[in-house]
Amino acid sequence: MxxxxxxxxxxxxxxxxxxxxxxxxxxxxxxxxxxxxxxxxxxxxxxxxxxxxxxxxxxxxKLKQFVPFIEGFCEILPKIKDDSALRPATKIAYFLTKSNHRKNGISLTQEQEHNLIEALIDRLIQDEKVASKVYAMKALFILGKKYDWVHEELKTIISQDYSNHSAAYQAATRNLLKKLNK
Structure with missing residues (x-):
């Protein structure tokens, strides 16, 4: 049943x-x-x-309800292959990093942050849909505030990938590059 x-x-x-x-x-x-x-x-x-x-x-x-599942999420994120699941999954990664960066938000462990960084960079490099890549970029931008090397890696990836994508991706990339170059 x-x-x-x-x-x-x-x-x-x-x-x-x-x-x-x-x-x-x-x-x-x-x-x-x-x-x-x-x-x-x-x-x-x-x-x-x-x-x-x-x-x-x-x-x-209600992101706080998801806290007990963050470890499992970090493990499963790199394994998701279906584009229809990847978009909401990268959006969840964005919510986690955004909250982790706020004063009264949730706290990710350093290992969880590193797992997210690795999975999100992989998403940017792979041939994914634009929405997934944009959420990955946004999350990596936030994580790069703590880990400088992430911003450098992000700049390199999105600059190289820029011309291969749609106008929507290019617009998101331009906005992010402006923030990265400040």
Missing amino acids: KSQMYQKIESSTCHVASRKMVSNFAMKAENHLNEMIQLAFDIKHELHVKAFWSLDLVCEK
Whole structure:
């Protein structure tokens, strides 16, 4: 018998209203959230993409609920292959780094930061969709405030890759290069 959470994820779509409904349901009970995360992190499961679609909304609203799962997230991020799961996963990485940088935010360990840096740089180098790359760039920019070498690496990668991408990617890259060159 399938749980309510499983059924909600299974019947969800990529539409915002559907994803919000699933994320709100997950945030109401710890066991629902645990099940959603378990499905998202099981990259061989057919529903892992749909689970990630709603998980990024959970992290956007209530990132602190995700804290017990950060270690598992850092392990799974480099293994995600599906573009539809990669976008929300890199967005979650961005939320984590953004919060880690704030005074009262969550705290990532140095090892978690390094794991995220490595995974996000790999995403920039690989042939990924623009949205995933932009979230990776934003997260790396924040991490580079603590680790200087990240900014240098980021400049090199996005400068070399600039002409191979769409106008949207180029715009995001120009904005980031301005910040990096200040």
